[in-house]
Amino acid sequence: MDNNISVVVNEEKKKGNLEQIVALDENVYMPVFGKRVPLVVDHGKGVYLYGTDGKKYMDMIGGIAVNTLGHSNGKLCKAISSQAKKVIHCCNYYYNEPQTMLAKKLVERSFADKVFFANSGAEANEGAIKLARGYWYKKGTPKPKIITATMSFHGRTMATIAATGQEKFREPFGPVTPGFDYEPYNDINALKNAIDAQTGAIMLELIQGESGVHPADFEYIQNVRKLCTENKILMIIDEVQTGVGRTGTFFAYEQYGIQPDIVTLAKGLSGGVPVGAVLATNIVATGFGPGDHGSTFGGNPLACAAGLAVLEEIESKNLLTNATNxxxxLFKKLSAVAKKTKKIADVRGKGLLIGIELDCGSASETKMKLFEKGYLVSAIGSNVIRIAPPLILTKLQAMKFVSALQDVLEGKE
Ligand SMILES: Cc1ncc(COP(=O)(O)O)c(C=O)c1O
Known part of the structure; x- marks a missing residue:
């Protein structure tokens, strides 16, 4: 085949691949994601993803705060492949070294004494909810009520939709798990009024990521801690999205000067290999005894070897400092764009979890225009662009993204 013809054939193949996959997906995949961005991901490197059409995209959403180290990180790939060659999975009837070592590292880095591994954020939160209820039950004073915040998001399983303070996630799937109450975020008086003898825990995100990147006020969280201590209530912090360096510290709670009783992690912990974790103090961990909880996959050697590699890379590459810088x-440059274009109403968040609230135009339209320019972001609600890029993002890459956003907002091609 001559060169020109082979180029044309390849282009057609690539185009065909997108069309074929989209058509096939419509037939065989449940329609829970609606219409997806027209990109079939082929591979990734660093902060970039490449489509099967050969196009390169700066991944400013990082698998929704998952790809802590970016794509195809050498250390992470090596850890995964060497662990896979040794043993991918053995059930929890036996010990496995990566599981114990990852638990040890998380304990060393946190308020916690004990860890349990699951496979996702929702599963970690299920574990936290069960642990809190089990704790009070075993003390002989069952207090099943858990207060969460309105507009929170804690997952999509039956207990975590019940914990999620947004009716739209619960309504079609009732009856939902009872025992949850929702109070306005950043409103300490509402919490005070909602507490009763049945209240065993308060569960909060430190940044409400899924509902538009809304950070908790420092004072509010300090007061929640006090309220919990004074009323013998467990403080559960859902760090599924904010944990593992996302906000510039390993845990976001470190920036609030508090010690929670239970923390959940997932997304960024193993850099893309499914994982979840429940962290608790020794006292609270008494809520689980033998047979009370478990998971076939949770804490398997592969996921935990990946987690260990992520933690080592965060340390050796100073990624917390990089995320902070x-x-x-980004905040400085995005504020400048806001001033110049008058099309950004707010820039908020912490570390590399940032919400850009648009003043005009729809977030999904802006997302698609950025996609056409080679940048991947998420759109939340009607007017917020969320970014959660890998913690390895450089200043130059950040600047390129800001310029692309400015061009989109100014209507430049
Ligand atoms: C704060 C929070 N909790 C829980 C979850 C659910 O995590 P997963 O999708 O891994 O079940 C999410 C997901 O976005 C989240 O942001």
């Missing part, structure tokens, strides 16, 4: 740079 790039965050400050």
């Amino acid at each position: 790039i965050s400050a740079f």
Whole structure:
């Protein structure tokens, strides 16, 4: 085949691949994602994803705060492949070293004494909810009520939709798990009024990521801690999205000067290999005894070896400092774009979890225009662009994204 013809054939093949996959997906995949962005991901490297059409995209959403180290990180790939060659999975009838070592590292880095591994954020939160209820039950004073915040998001399983303070996630799937109450975020008086003898835990995100990147006020969280201590209530912090360096510290709670009783992690912990974790103090961990909880896959050697590699890379590459510095740079540059274009109403968040609230135009339209320019972001609700890029993002890459956003907002091609 001559060269020109082979180029044309390849282009057609690539185009065909997108069309074929989209058509096939419509037939065989449940329609829970609606219409997806027209990109069939082929591979990734660093902060970039490449489509089967050969196009390169800066991944400013990082698998929704999952790809802590970016794509195809050498250390992470090596850890996964060497672990896979040794043993991918063995059930929890036996010990496995990566599981114990990852638990040890998380304990060393946190308020916690004990860890349980699951496979996702929702599963970690299920574990936290069960642990809190089990704790009070075993003390002989069952207190099943858990207060969460309105507009929170804690997952999509039956207990976590019940914990999620947004009716739209619960309504079609009732009856939902009872025992949850929702109070306005950042409103300490509402919490005070909602507490009763049945209240065993208060469960909060420190940044409400899924509902538009809304950070909790420092004072509010300090007061929640006090309220919990005074009323013998467990404080559960859902760090599924904010954990593992996302906000510039390993845990976001470190920035609030508090010690929670239970913390959940997932997304970024193993850099893309499914994982979840429940962290608790020794006292609270008494809520689980033998047979009370478990998971076939949870804490398997592969996921935990990946987690260990992520933690080592965060340390050796100073990624917490990088996240903090790039965050400050992004906030400065995005504020300048807001001033110049008058099309951004607010820029908020912490570290590399940032919400850009648009003043005009729809977030999904802006997302698609950025996609056409080679940038991947998420649109939340009607007017917020969320970014959660890998913690390895450089200033130059951050600047390129800001310029692309400015061009889109100014209507430049
Ligand atoms: C704060 C929070 N909790 C829980 C979850 C659910 O995690 P997963 O999708 O891994 O079940 C999410 C997902 O976006 C989240 O942001």
